[in-house]
Amino acid sequence: MKDKVQDIIKKYHDDKTRLMDILIDIQAEYNCIPGEAIEIIAGQLNMSKVDVEQTLSFYHFFTTEPNGKYTVYLNDSMVAEMMGRDEIARAFEEEAGTTFGSVTEDGLIGLFNTSDIGMNDQEPAALINGVPFTSLTISKVKELIAGFKAGKEVKDMIGQTGDGNNSDPRIMSMVNNNCLKRIGSIMCLEYETGWALRRTVHITREAVIEMVKRSNLRGRGGAGFPAGLKWEFCRKSEGDATYLVCNADEGEPGTFKERVVLTEMPEQLFEGMAIAAYAINAKEGILYLRAEYIYLRDYLEDVMETMRKDNLLGKHILGVEGFDFDIRIQMGAGAYVCGEESALIESMEGKRGEPRNRPPFPVQAGYMNQPTVVNNVETLSTVVKIMLNGPDWFKAIGTPESAGTKLLSVAGDCKKPGVYEFEFGTKVNEVLDLVEATSVQAVQIGGPSGVCINPEMFDRNISFEDLSTGGAFIVIGKDRDLLQDVVTNYIDFFIEESCSSCAPCRSLTVILRGKLQKLLNGHGTMNDIDELYRWGQFMKQANRCGLGQTAANPILTTIENFRPLYEALVKTDEDYMSEFDMSKAVEESCKYVDRVPNVH
Amino acid sequence: MSKPVLATTSLAGCFGCHMSFLDIDERILELIELVEFNKSPIDDIKTFTKQCDIGLIEGGCCNSENIHVLKDFRKNCKILVSVGECAIMGGLPALRNGIPVEECLREAYLDGPTVGLNTEKILPNDDELPMLLDKVYPCHEIVKIDYYLPGCPPTADLIWNALIALITGDELKLPYEVVKFD
Known part of the structure; x- marks a missing residue:
């Protein structure tokens, strides 16, 4: 083992900031990270053992015990449950002869739950040795387990490959992209790769920033910070180097638009990264790709290779002296909180993905303590179209405060789930019509951290000034039990994904979950509803990052918009009730x- | 007008909150002018002899006796206050929550480093002893609690200010120094 582990470490030049890559390679080699390997890593990288362990224990896909020759990670997000994942889970357990959270005695099959894997438009879905299997049925599960027992290759069991580039020989995945159902006016506008970059290099770096500022482009990850301003702050910060990071860690359950962008238009993204790099004078770019999308890695590497050959990446890009920029892919290992930009930077440096205190902001001291711009996949891809068509063209689309378009990942109780490009300002009702959702009880805008709205609010619109979303749009039908099926699933998600750094996020999530369960058990009082709400509001002030600040949103927004559902659970006039049972x-x-x- | 009646108890706590209470120092003389003590370790009255106005609870509930005492306090006090981290959240004793009871008992009485004298490997099971609960419960999960005083322990000033506010009906003043813990 020693030689093999040392080879892996050498591959990353004994660099402890590359600990993530080292652990990922070791996990792939041994189906776990054995104690012996931890000691070797610690010795070789001159770290203490606990430093290695604290990183590895943080991420969902690192295990210290072998997790099976065939490792099934079945999605347990809310939409997956709506689409029957529990039945599929039972089928896996029966066929494999083991329960979720364990490995068969012969070490052949491991069954595990996982938070969203970005396939909400084709649930139930699972990752098996990193390969996505979607729209699972009981007969497919039987076939899979029989295949495992026969020693088949996972890749050979996918059956038919999916639509669009999913059938590209470099991907060969069964995923369907349900591809961009409405051909939108910005992201989906066809163009020839390289055109935007050609225009860019003819103007100064400052002029590029000025154009993006004038376009009013705001970050598409959720927070909506003006992209041009972020670039300008970074440009004005002093440092030895500047980094550009593309955040492709969409972990918000219900979001899968980046999967589609990465599959169908990666050139546009990489070109957008090159433009941003030109503007902020970054030589090194990093695409932080969530572990769940590892099936796209070889393809993305190949696309970049082609772009290098075309002189769109690499040295002297498009013949411009001093414009050197290249991109490396940093894989994640399963942690929702790493979608927060400072946590993502921590992770890229080989550490636990815990959000940093700010200031300093990443534009001042980000990756390796140098000025760093972190932008979302959609934001960077959009930049390409702004450079092609100009800021005024861009600004004319959308609403005054939300210029342009937004990719929505639509999932749940509708006939046509998938990724759609809408102009900002589009009403919820229009989206529902287009995706053929009838009999709608609620729409969850923006995943668990977003808002759950009732039908009276369906004439509101998608924009930063009204209903803001990083991309998720989940339709919840009338026959769903909103509190039992949706809210508890979302709170469980936050309990699972909290990095536990801030006490309220670590503890109050569990306490709120308990109180909600008390209500669901029929033991709640009106006081309990009020306390749920009051305590939930405290989360906004008392946690460091967006995850913790929004972790009570599933409860808060449903109390605001669906209060009668809560009140119907209260069976008593008493102001206090205990659930304690001494026996x-x-x-x-x-x-x-x-x-x-x-x-x- | 008769003086308000005060009762206090320590459940699954360390008596640290009561110690902090005593840290009001000479103000204790003022206090006995203001209130009458009933069931409390401070005057060693073991059972309630009359209806009380204020009950101060230190500690959470780890065994059946804690539950009985707490319910008794609820029955006999108009206002119940959870004093300190253990009463509010379970505190240090709640570290065992999440560890199976069997494992805790085994460690405490059979396998732990301090069990040398228990040569007969006896587990406490006399009927007179309180029964251990499956986990440590915060007080508000057992009975209704009216107020919470945070801290480990809450400072003497916080306990004093809260008591005075309850007795006089004045607004409770909580300067930052009184509730900050870092």
Whole structure:
């Protein structure tokens, strides 16, 4: 083992900031990160063992015990549950002869749950040894398990490949992109790769920033910070080097638009990265790709290789002296919070993905403590079209405060889930019509951290000034139990994904979950509803990053917009009710000490 | 007008909150002018002898006796206050929550480094002993709690200010120094 692990470490030049890559390679080699490997890494990188362990224990896809020759990670997000993932889970358990969270005795098959894998338009879905399997059925599960037992290659079991570039020989995936159902006016506008960059290099770096500023382009990740301003701040910060990071870690359940952009138009993204790099004078770019999209890595590498040959990446891009820029892909390892830009930077440096305190902001001291711009996939891709058609053309589309278009990942109870490009200002009702959603109880805008709106609000519009979303748009039908099926799933998601750094995010999420369960159990009071709301609001002030600040949103927005559902759960006029059951509480200890419980 | 009646108790706590209470120093003389003590370790009255106005609860509930005492306090006090981290959240004793009870008992009585004298490997199971709960509960999950005083322990000033506010009906003043813990 020693030689192999050392080879892996050498591949990354004994660089401890590349610990993520080292751990990813070791996990792939041994289906786990053995204790012996941890010691070798610590020795070789001159780190303490616990430093290695604290990074590896943070990420969902790193394990210290072998997780099976065939490792199934079945999505347990809300939409997956709506589409019958529990039935599929049972089928996996029956066929494999083991339960979720464990590996078969012979070490062949491991079954695990995982948070969203970006396939909400084709659930139930699972990753098996990193390969996505979507629209799973019970018969497919049987076929898969039989295949595992017969020792088949995972890639050979996908069956028919999906639409668009999913059938490209470099991808060969069964994923369907349900491709950009409405051909939108900006992202989807056809153009020839390289044109925008050609225009860019004819003007000064400052002029590029000025154009992006004038276009009013705002970050598409969710927060909506003006992209041009971010670039300008970075340009004005002093440092030895400047970095450009593309955040492709869309982990918000219900979001899968980046999957489609990365599959169908990666050239546009890389070109956008090159434009941004030119503007901020960055030599090195990093695409932080979520672990769930590892099936796209070889393809993306190949696309970049072609662009290098075309002189759109690499040295002296388009013959411009001093314009050197190249991109490397940094894989994640399963952590929603890494979508937060400072957590993402921590992760890229080989550490736990815990958000940093700000200031300093990443534009001042980001990756390697140098000025760093972190932009979303959609933001950077959009830049290409701004450079082609000009800021005024761009600004004319959308609303005054939200210029341009937005990619929406539509999933849930509708006939046509998929990725759509809409102009900002589009009403929720228009989206619902287009995706053929009838009988709608609620729409979750922006995933668990967003808002859950009721039908009276369906004439509101998608924009930063009204309903803001990073991309998720989940339709919840009338026959769903909103609190039991949706809200509890979302709170569980936050409990799972909290990095636990801030106490309210670590603890209050669990407490709120308990209180909600108390209501669902029929033991709640009106006071409990009020407390849920009051305590939930506290989360906004008391946590460091966006995850913690919004972790109570599933509860807060449903109390605001669906209060009658909560009140219907209250069966008493009392202002207090306890769920405590003494007989149950003493049962275990009395049994162990061999004593008859004496409850009165 | 008769003086308000005060009762206090320590459940699954360390008596640190009561110690902090005593840190009001000479103000204790003022306090006994303001209130009458009933069931409390401070005057060693073991059972309630009358209806009380204010009950101060230190500690959460880790066994059946804690539950009985807490319910008794609820029955006999108009206002109940959770004093300190353990009463509010379970505190240090709640570190065992999440560890199976069996494992805790085994470590405490059979396998731990301090069990040398328990040569007969006896587990406490006498009927007179309180029964251990499956986990440590914060007080508000058992009975209604009216107020919470945070801290480990809450400072003497916080306890004093809160008591005075309750007795006089004045607004509770909580300067930052009184509730900051860093």
